[in-house]
Amino acid sequence: MTTSSVSTPLWQPSQARIDASQMTQFRRHINKELCLKLEDYPQLHRWSVDQPELFWRQVWQQFGVLGEMGERGLIHQDKMPGAQFFPDAKLNFAENLLRHSDDRIALVYRDEAGQRQALSYNDLYHQVAKLAHHLKLQGVQVGDRVAAFMPNRIETVVTMLASASIGATFSSCSPDFGLNGVIDRFGQIKPKVLVAASGYRYNGKIIDCRDKVAAIAAGLDALAQLIVVPAFDELPEDIELDGISWSEAVGNGARxxxxxxxxxxxxxxxxxxxxxxxxPKCIVHGAGGTLLQHLKEHRLHTDLSRQDVLFYFTTCGWMMWNWLVSGLACGTTLVLFDGSPFHPGPDVLWQLAEQEEVSVFGTSAKYIAALEKAEYHPASQHKLPHIKALLSTGSPLAHEGFDFVYRHIKDDLCLSSISGGTDIVSCFALGNPIKPVYRGQLQCLGLGMDVQVFDDAGKAVTSGKGELVCTTPFPSMPIGFWNDPDNSRYQDAYFNRFDNVWAHGDYAEHTEQGGLIIHGRSDSVLNPGGVRIGTAEIYRQVEKIDAVQESLAVGQNWQDDVRVVLFVVLKPGFELNEELKQQIKLEIRSNTTPRHVPAKIIAVADLPKTLSGKLVEVAVRKVIHGESVNNTDALSNPESLTQFKHLPELER
Known part of the structure; x- marks a missing residue:
């Protein structure tokens, strides 16, 4: 296990908080129910992976899942893929999210312009009832697909719940996706109904989507109906879409x-x-596995309850949206935000958090880094007494990001850096309300997740870096890929590296405190001189330097080896002169190893990112080696890739 982590915690929960947490209550319930003596989290985790059937049965029962559990809890336990949880169970995902039909606020919608809309659990139920009735009238049946080309709005949540209530399969893309990117996705799954917004607001501008929506609808040959959600009165009226309005779709009297x-x-x-x-691979997730996994993560790892207000900055094209909306199963109030997190200023999300009394605030590591670079300190501008947890994901949160949160956001909260992905619609490592927080660490491995770190030979290691794997089945594994009848693509994606073991594609390391450090994606690991280096190790050092806005590192094939090339985006007013290059190299060498020091440092205007804000190292590596990058519609700024073509600095 790593000895590089600071052993002094940044935050320690009080004994009162530990005792009141659902994690502690769950452990005590397990001990009483099953006559066990689990004394702490490590023992609870060990039991949860040694006894998966018992553990997931307890999650079902303890959190009151609506449905029939059935006699069998887990079959083919030794097969991955192939294991199946609760093969005799019957349930409905939407029913479990709509179980609280009362006047408590379920959803609050906010946008960057200050517009606000709220919906109670009771009104949400009736909205879903009306849309579900309409979908049935359009012939939508169990197994059909309903797609949403939508911002993060209340109508998107209603569409998902209505689809799930009748057994249709839901899929969404955010409206910032390019036309080809949407067709590449929805075209594979052939939705029967498409719900689409006529526009959205971002960075102070209203973006008209109607031409794009018309082209998407025309490109979906199995589409029976388009439902248009009007965005803004400001849009001109000279474009008409061949569909019905949202108000027509929910205008019936079904209750x-x-x-x-x-x-x-x-x-x-x-x-x-x-x-x-x-x-894009179309990853199919099952209702039961998603529900159980999210209940576990929300109730136990996030300590979410009916009294909480949960916010996550996400779009409908990122799995964190799916994770967020499952908070309805806890009876929590969810805050949906659409727009730029920096418009009209860096305070927009913190005004939201203050006004809506957010208790769990979720965002990306990139957002925290951007706040730090902008020198915006929420604690000095806002009263945030209700926030008890801050969640960060999307990429590894740097050690300095941990410091920033506790110095400039709030010193008494559980900072949970979490990691998982679209592949499992959940997490392998998460926060823990009963454990301390250490710089740079994800607090714990998720309950029921037998997460290990393997070396190249497939041997589990407790010290040093390696491949993050999961060695036993878990319920939120995909049920497969769409149009993959023999499961060959599914097998290739996760199980070909190590037999009967899920290889997730992260480069990770255990810590002495029982946590985890993620060093980046395995496919972006650098390999100079045969030494494996995670890109996050370099970014952490480079982005300490005031002149650097952000950075991206790749390995370039060079003279029968690999050399590290670092691209940097500089803040306005700085230039990449020899002095700055030497400062960057010295910072990296002093805090890592000589192997980490880049052979080349090159300034660029922008770095390519996915629509959820993740750096795309693999695409840059392809470009500098003269290879083509397919499906650039998956990028928020595909034009940035042209900067990396035929760079003279890389030819010498």
Whole structure:
């Protein structure tokens, strides 16, 4: 285990908080129910992976899942893929999210312009009832697909719940996706109904989507109906779409939902891989596994309850949206935000958090780094007494990001750096309300997740870096890929590296404190002189330097070896002269190893990112080696790739 981590915690929960947490209550319940003596989190985690059937049964029962569990909890336990949880179960995902039909606020919608809309649990139920009735009238049946080309709005949540209530499979893309990117996704799954917004607001501008929506609808040959959600009165009226309005779709008098009772592995969601190296994979997730996993993560690892207000900065094209909306199963109030997190200023999300009394604030590591670079300190501008946890994901949160949160956001909160992905619509490593927080570390491995770190030979290691794997089945594994009848693409994606073991593609390291450090994606690991280096190790050092806005490192094939090339985006007013290059190299060498020091440092205007804000190292590596990058519609700024073509600095 690593000895590089600071052993002094940045935050320690009080004993009162530990005792009141759902994690502690769950452990005590397990001990009483099963006559066990689990004394702490490590023992609870060990039991949860040694006894997966018992553990997931307890999650189902303890959190009152609506449905029939069935006699069998887990079959083919030794097969991955092939294991199946609760093969006799019947349930409905939407029913479990709509169980609280009362006047408590379920959803609050906010946008960057200050518009606000709220919906109670009771009104949400009735909205879903009306849309579900309409979908049935359009012939939508169990197994059909309903797609949403939508911002993060209340109508998107209603569409998902209505689809799930009747057994249709839901899939979404955010409206900032390019036309080809949407067709590449929705075209594979052939939705029967498309719900689409006529426009959205971002960075002070209203973006008209109607031409794009018309082209998407025309490109979906199985589409039976387009439902248009009007965005803004400011849009001109000279473009008409061949569909019906949202108000027409929910204008009927239906007030009751007949929730279809479906198998545990009934397809709930289709999510997509980034698609930056080829056509996006359509990853199919089951209703039961998604529900159980999210209940575990929300209730136990986030300590979410009916009294909480949960916010996550996400779009509908990122799996964190799916994770966010599952908070309805806890009876929590969810805050949906659409727009730029820096418009009209860096305070927009913190005004939201203050005004809506957010208690769990979720965002990306990139956003925290951007706040730090902008020198915006929420604690000095806002009263945030309700925030008890801050979640960060999307990329590894740098050690300095941990310091920034505790110095400039709030010193008494559980900072949970979490990691998982679209592939599992959940997390392998998460926060823990009963454990301390250490710089640079994800607090703990998720309950029920037998996460290990393997060396290249497939041997589990407790010290040093290696491949993050999961060695036993878990319920939120995909039920497969769309149009993959023999499961060959699914097998290739996760199980070909190590037999009968899920290889996630992260480069990771255990810590002495029982946590985890993620060093980056395995496919972006650098390998100079045969030494494996995670890109996050370099970014952490480079982005300490005031002149550097952000950075990206790749390995370039050079003279029968690999050399490290670092691209930097500089703040306005700085230039990449020899003095700055030497400062960057010295910072890296002093805090890592000589192997980490880049052979080349090159300034660029922008770095390519996915629509969820993740750096795309693989695409840059392809470009500098003269290879083509497929499906650039998966990028928020595909034009940035042209900077990396035929760079003279890389030819010498």
């Amino acid at each position: 009751h939902i007949e929730f279809a009772q479906l198998p545990f592995n009934h397809p709930l969601y289709i999510l997509y891989s980034s698609g930056t190296t080829g056509k």
